[in-house]
Amino acid sequence: MKLKRLSAAVLAASLFPVAAQAADVEVLHWWTSGGEAKSVAELKKMMSAQGVTWKDFAVAGGGGDNAMTALKTRVVSGNPPTAAQIKGPAIQEWGAEGVLADIDAVARAGNWDKQLPPVVSRVMKYKGKYVAAPVNVHRVNWLWANPEAFKKAGATVPKTWPEFFVAADKLKKAGIQPIAHGGQPWQDATLFESVALGVGGADYYNKAFVKLDKATLAGPTTVKVFETLGKVKTYIDKGAAGRDWNLATAMVINGKAGMQFMGDWAKGEFTAAGKVPGKDFICTDAPGTQNAFTFNIDSLAMFQQKNPAAVQAQAKLAATVMSPAFQEVFNLNKGSIPARLDTPMAKFDDCAKKSSFDMSAASKGGKLVPSFAHKMAMPSATEGAMVDVISQFMNSNMTAQQATERLARAGAVR
Amino acid sequence: MSGSSSQGRLGALADRWLPKLVLSPTLAASLIFVYGFIAWTGWLSFTESRLMPRYEWAGVVQYQALFENERWWTAAANLGIFGGLFILFCLLVGLLMAVLLDQKIRAEGALRTVYLYPMALSFVVTGTAWKWMLNPDMGLQKVVVDLGFTDFTFDWLVNPDMAIYTVVIAGVWQSSGFVMALFLAGLRGIDDSIIKAAQVDGASLPTIYRRILIPSLRPVFFSVLLILSHIAIKSFDLVMALTGGGPGNSSDVPAIFMYQFAFTRGQLGVGAASAMMMLFTIVAVLVPLMYMETRSAKRV
Numbered sequence: 127m128k129l130k131r132l133s134a135a136v137l138a139a140s141l142f143p144v145a146a147q148a149a150d151v152e153v154l155h156w157w158t159s160g161g162e163a164k165s166v167a168e169l170k171k172m173m174s175a176q177g178v179t180w181k182d183f184a185v186a187g188g189g190g191d192n193a194m195t196a197l198k199t200r201v202v203s204g205n206p207p208t209a210a211q212i213k214g215p216a217i218q219e220w221g222a223e224g225v226l227a228d229i230d231a232v233a234r235a236g237n238w239d240k241q242l243p244p245v246v247s248r249v250m251k252y253k254g255k256y257v258a259a260p261v262n263v264h265r266v267n268w269l270w271a272n273p274e275a276f277k278k279a280g281a282t283v284p285k286t287w288p289e290f291f292v293a294a295d296k297l298k299k300a301g302i303q304p305i306a307h308g309g310q311p312w313q314d315a316t317l318f319e320s321v322a323l324g325v326g327g328a329d330y331y332n333k334a335f336v337k338l339d340k341a342t343l344a345g346p347t348t349v350k351v352f353e354t355l356g357k358v359k360t361y362i363d364k365g366a367a368g369r370d371w372n373l374a375t376a377m378v379i380n381g382k383a384g385m386q387f388m389g390d391w392a393k394g395e396f397t398a399a400g401k402v403p404g405k406d407f408i409c410t411d412a413p414g415t416q417n418a419f420t421f422n423i424d425s426l427a428m429f430q431q432k433n434p435a436a437v438q439a440q441a442k443l444a445a446t447v448m449s450p451a452f453q454e455v456f457n458l459n460k461g462s463i464p465a466r467l468d469t470p471m472a473k474f475d476d477c478a479k480k481s482s483f484d485m486s487a488a489s490k491g492g493k494l495v496p497s498f499a500h501k502m503a504m505p506s507a508t509e510g511a512m513v514d515v516i517s518q519f520m521n522s523n524m525t526a527q528q529a530t531e532r533l534a535r536a537g538a539v540r
Numbered sequence: 541m542s543g544s545s546s547q548g549r550l551g552a553l554a555d556r557w558l559p560k561l562v563l564s565p566t567l568a569a570s571l572i573f574v575y576g577f578i579a580w581t582g583w584l585s586f587t588e589s590r591l592m593p594r595y596e597w598a599g600v601v602q603y604q605a606l607f608e609n610e611r612w613w614t615a616a617a618n619l620g621i622f623g624g625l626f627i628l629f630c631l632l633v634g635l636l637m638a639v640l641l642d643q644k645i646r647a648e649g650a651l652r653t654v655y656l657y658p659m660a661l662s663f664v665v666t667g668t669a670w671k672w673m674l675n676p677d678m679g680l681q682k683v684v685v686d687l688g689f690t691d692f693t694f695d696w697l698v699n700p701d702m703a704i705y706t707v708v709i710a711g712v713w714q715s716s717g718f719v720m721a722l723f724l725a726g727l728r729g730i731d732d733s734i735i736k737a738a739q740v741d742g743a744s745l746p747t748i749y750r751r752i753l754i755p756s757l758r759p760v761f762f763s764v765l766l767i768l769s770h771i772a773i774k775s776f777d778l779v780m781a782l783t784g785g786g787p788g789n790s791s792d793v794p795a796i797f798m799y800q801f802a803f804t805r806g807q808l809g810v811g812a813a814s815a816m817m818m819l820f821t822i823v824a825v826l827v828p829l830m831y832m833e834t835r836s837a838k839r840v
Contacts, residue, residue, distance in 0.1 A: 191803060191804045194803075194804070195803060198591070198592060201592070202592065202593075216806070219590065219591050219806060220591065223591060223592055309698075309786065309787050309788070310784075310786070311786075311788070311789070314788075364676065364695060364698055365675075365676065365677045365698065366698075367697070367698035367786060367787040368698075368783070368784055368786055368787070506805050506806045506807075507590075507805060507806065507807050510800075510801075510805040510807075511609075514610070514611050514789060517786075517788040517789060518610075518788050518789065518790075520787075520788060521700040521786070521787040521788030521790055522700055522788070522790070532610070539605075
């Protein structure tokens with residue numbers, strides 16, 4: 127009897143899969159670590175308050191690679207989730223596959239064009255229509271420093287590259303590792319991009335890494351960037367090979383190293399260790415990048431749904447993601463800043479406040495640029511080829527001239 | 541009478557068809573999941589597939605992109621270094637251990653287990669363990685430096701020029717015991733009377749090994765080469781666990797290249813092309829080997 131009922135239920139479920147997920151939203155993401163999971167729980171709460179059931183589809187590991195594999199399988203089988211954590215030009219790539227949903231109506235109702243900096247809203251659109259909603263903004267061009275270590279070495283936190291090398295020499299003399307770094311390709315690229323922005327400025331960065339202009343990439347500024355990077359390289363210890371970023375951050379926290387170039391997710395490591403921003407650690411712009419801002423934005427891309435009820439639930443999801451209430455609570459937990467410019471910042475810490483202020487300023491001054499090390503600026507093939515060159519430069523005695531030539535060639539890969 | 545004859549006929553029918561019937565699911569499975577997917581990958585390598593499979597014919601663009609990619613050539617060169625040294629050292633070490641164990645020594649069973657044991661580990665475990673041992677800050681180098689030899693350095697793991705050789709070390713450690721077992725079995729299978737006859741003729745033990753025993757291990761050499769070369773070409777987990785392809789991409793191998801391009805960089809076409817190149821490499825190594833093997837078998 128029981129078996130019969132069970133098999134009837136299985137049959138019913140397999141016959142009416144669509145009806146079962148009517149007012150559901152299924153969101154594929156890899157926000158699984160402590161603070162991130164808390165942020166997602168908030169979204170779940172807000173959705174169920176509107177009568178929409180949240181179906182969690184978290185795939186951890188591999189920096190999202192595993193999740194992407196799962197997503198591809200679902201899309202190929204014609205059963206995509208409501209939304210998935212996809213960012214940057216990957217949104218365009220999925221758009222080109224013709225599977226993303228048009229949420230322009232929601233965006234118009236919520237006046238998204240006003241709320242988002244134009245560089246950001248451009249990323250969220252495919253062919254002029256919104257297909258994704260931003261959840262947060264990470265700033266990448268940060269320099270994290272340990273004030274204690276600087277005091278011991280008699281150095282000051284640098285604002286320019288010449289100052290940087292003076293400080294690094296002093297730290298070295300005091301027996302402190304000047305730079306904490308992890309020799310993984312994406313970390314090499316993160317460092318490179320801060321150097322490029324500092325040495326070349328936002329205009330150069332835009333031309334070279336967003337427009338992929340060949341002459342700029344092959345030009346003398348790129349040589350100078352690589353020369354500076356080559357000099358920075360000499361202040362990194364040998365044990366850096368393969369080191370994870372949070373272990374490098376730990377070196378700064380316990381004073382073994384003086385500074386680290388890393389995005390604002392490093393802040394979570396400091397605060398988890400009970401450190402206070404401004405007192406126990408310093409967050410400042412990477413040398414020479416004052417007023418400029420490299421952004422890394424997480425977003426939820428919306429997939430086409432067949433069922434009208436699912437489409438409605440999706441619209442609710444998109445509107446909720448962009449609501450100031452969600453943007454505030456999500457980012458308080460995650461350590462990033464809201465993508466909406468008008469979100470109140472009172473509850474955030476000093477680093478986040480500075481980040482938010484700098485973002486508005488950079489947006490007005492045209493110095494808000496996408497981070498290519500974090501897949502925001504260029505097609506994934508180009509990005510991969512460039513990161514290969516950078517990490518090869520970091521791990522061999524290639525000259526700046528050779529690296530420039532190779533980078534320019536990588537820029538032509540599509 | 542008639543009943544037993546029909547039973548006999550039924551039995552004969554079952555004898556004829558039962559093996560085929562039982563084998564057919566596995567045959568169908570390997571036709572689809574091995575050869576079918578090889579064909580699919582081959583087809584994808586001739587398309588413009590990026591994030592997801594597309595099926596319009598695009599010619600050899602992906603192979604062009606592959607051959608212009610410097611990282612692919614790094615990976616291919618690393619495969620040459622790793623494959624060559626891995627097979628060579630596994631053969632040498634395995635043969636030497638087999639010959640030494642063959643001397644009717646005490647506790648041979650225990651020793652054999654000791655040497656075979658690494659084979660029971662997965663490559664991921666081997667890679668992780670060797671990563672710790674070879675790490676300059678906490679492994680071998682630190683131990684020797686702490687012993688008082690302060691200028692001792694052994695930083696191959698973090699040295700871009702030497703990282704691929706650490707993969708060889710770990711690979712040989714894992715696989716040479718298995719090679720030893722194969723050789724030992726081969727040595728034990730040789731007729732004792734041949735050795736006795738040679739001893740009567742006054743041949744020394746090294747001569748017996750060099751001129752009689754090792755040449756008669758020829759079929760074992762073939763099996764060992766077959767197994768080791770495909771382990772080398774498809775090696776992925778060992779490199780991933782030990783060096784992660786780094787520092788930079790200095791210890792990259794084709795399997796890692798294929799995985800990254802196909803699944804993390806949204807260049808399914810290039811990934812498929814590199815997978816086909818790996819297949820061709822395996823075919824190029826195995827077909828001559830198998831051909832020679834069957835020919836020598838026929839001659840005997």
